[in-house]
Amino acid sequence: MKILDWYILKRYLGTFSTMILLFIPIGIIVDLSEKIDNILEHQVPFKAVVFYYLDFTIYFANLLFPLFVFLSVIWFTSKLANKTEIIAFLSSGVSFYRFLRPYMIGAVIICLGALALGLFLAPKASQGFNEFKYSYLKKGKKAQETRNIYRQLNDSVFLYADDFRPLQQSASYFTIEYFSGNTLKTKISAKKIIFKDSIYELQDYVKRTVLENEDIIEKAKTKDTVLPFNIDEFTPVTYVAETLNYNDLKAFITKERQRGSSDINRYQVVAYKRWSIPISVFILTIIGVAVSSMKRRGGMGINLAIGISLAFAFVFLDKVLGTIANQSDFPPLIAVWFPNFLFGILAVYLLYNAKR
Incomplete structure (x- = not known):
């Protein structure tokens, strides 16, 4: 791997790690401010609170993984563009696709991390996260009513x-x-x-x-x-699918389908997202590079505005389609993978124009 590859790869992974370290404490503070009254009222043990926020950290990171990836790429690539470093790279005879290679290597590393997080770590964290709420904050109110x-x-x-x-x-x-x-x-x-x-x-x-x-x-x-x-x-606990690793989740879905469960779509959405979120890392990385590699008159602010708008559009579409699939007969496979498909087309279009 050449100096250029190492330079971009280190900036990519370093910025991504910094984003996580910056946003997670903010998420913890916001969550704690909402729950502090209940924690004090129910006299929750300090040890339980500490373990809850360790689970919350993993849960929060897994939930916003695509957003962290996208903002990281936009941020450091815009800085490269503003310092005309990208122009220097491309002027040296490096093609745009060759310039993109270290980004893809970084995406592979993050994708593997996202798979490990989604398939193994996040289910355990989700179980601790939800059990804390129901054990200490809701006092057994796991479900008020279940119909049909x-x-x-x-x-x-x-x-x-x-x-x-x-x-x-x-x-x-x-x-x-x-x-x-x-x-x-x-x-x-x-x-x-x-x-x-x-x-x-x-x-x-x-x-x-x-x-x-x-x-x-x-x-x-x-x-x-x-x-x-x-x-x-x-009434199976509504969050049960989130607490199972992938193999257990597939077996659970098979069992619930045999029982005629009305929540099959909800469980399938969770299963499909275990794979769709890691794959979205590649799509969002390409979009991020294509959007931010051009030096704009408005500077980094314009790139960030475009990037944040696209990131929230992706998250919004993903959440809306997931909710529709949970509450209707809309196919979960389409609901989960359509955002990747749509933004994949956008990535190809933006990459083609950026290369030109």
Whole structure:
């Protein structure tokens, strides 16, 4: 690797590291200012707070990884352009693609770091981050209410419930169905189900047993019984996908799909982002170089304004499409990868014009 490559690579990685070291303390201060009253009110142990902010650091860095990369490239490349160093490089006979090579090497290093962060470190940090909030700040309020729950417990047992309230351990309009192949054998329904002392209390209980020539109907105002599922089946913790490494997450998605979970899109969005964010490093690096390699009349401020606008447009599009996929039938694969596809086209266009 030549002197030019080392010079740009060190500036790239150094500026990226500086960005992280500058922004993370700001994020910690903002978060602490929001939570300090609750921390003092609940008398949270100092050790727990320290470990929370270690997890927060990893969580925050993973969340804003593309933004840090983009701003880093814009910042130091604009400084090179303003000092006419880029002109000197290109005038020496170095092609623009050759000039781009150390940036790509830096992008590979950061991409590998992003993969390690997203696949292994961020899930553990996310678990600690969320458990701290629910253990100390929300005091067990993991979910206020869950509606329209469908679960396939195994090949022959299906259940449905509405308006599940985890704090009251109850749900409305409960139904559990037992099948043999494609034939319904037993159906139990109740207007309300309450979990008490390892048994279930069913109100307005109706049991229908399907025989060959007739159905047997059993009714009761209240019925205490044992059922083949745990009350937690109704509501997996909403942040569970974020806390699993990639292999565990894929297995979890398969299991939830078999159960008929309504949150499959949410889990798939998390899985796809484990790969899309590292790939975005290359796209944003190319865009950053193409935008900031030209010396402009307005100086570095113009490049930063353009770069920040594009960065926030990328983050905004990524968040909006992710939210749409979480709350609708919009394909998660398209929602997660479309920003990379769109900005990839933009990167090719800007690179072509920058080369000229």
